[in-house]
Every structure is written in structure tokens, then in C-alpha cells.
Amino acid sequence: MDSLINVFHHYSGKEGDKYKLNKGELRQLLNSELHDFLASQKDPHLVDKIMSDLDANRDNEVDFNEFVVLVAALTVACNDFFVEELEKRGKC
Numbered sequence: 071m072d073s074l075i076n077v078f079h080h081y082s083g084k085e086g087d088k089y090k091l092n093k094g095e096l097r098q099l100l101n102s103e104l105h106d107f108l109a110s111q112k113d114p115h116l117v118d119k120i121m122s123d124l125d126a127n128r129d130n131e132v133d134f135n136e137f138v139v140l141v142a143a144l145t146v147a148c149n150d151f152f153v154e155e156l157e158k159r160g161k162c
Contacts, residue, residue, distance in 0.1 A: 077103060078137050090131035093121050107144075 081099040082091045091099065097117045100108055108116065124136045132140075 074138070074141060075134075078134055082134075087131060090129075090133045091137065092131050093117070096121055096124075096132055104144075 077099065078091070079088075081095045081102075082088060084095055084098075086092055100117060100120070113119070120140065121130075121132065124132045124140055126136055126139075127133075
């Protein structure tokens, strides 16, 4: 948990509200912390879509609560991937 909090605040403190990520800060966080994930995506508007999906209150910024939704969604997606791989190999 400590790492999540530190990563969020490292990027959120660069511009504007120090407790929220604007689109540029979110893009920087994703590019630095999830580079392989972004590099494997073919959609050039992916960051815009992620921002739109996360920004529940539509203030064009992502607060920590909204950021945690991304972390949870990525964790579920990774688990689903690994379960599927195990099932393919007959180990689940």
C-alpha cells in the first residue's frame, strides 16, 4: 500500500492540485510505471480513455480513490489472464 501511495503522490505533486493527477501527470505515471502495458496497446487514445473511465466526478483530474480503481481493475485483469493460462495448461 505504501508503494501505491508514494507512486500516486510522486506524480500528482507536479502540477496544479497536489492531491490529484491531471491528464499529463496520469500519462507520465502510466508511461513510467506501466510502460510495457502501454507499449503493447494499439490504441493511441488509450490514456484519454483511461482518464475518462477513472474520472468519476468529471473534474478532469484523477484523485487517489479514482486511481485505486485503475489499480484494482489491472489486478483483476492480470489475475484473469493467469487463471486462463493455467486452465489452458490443465493446471487449474
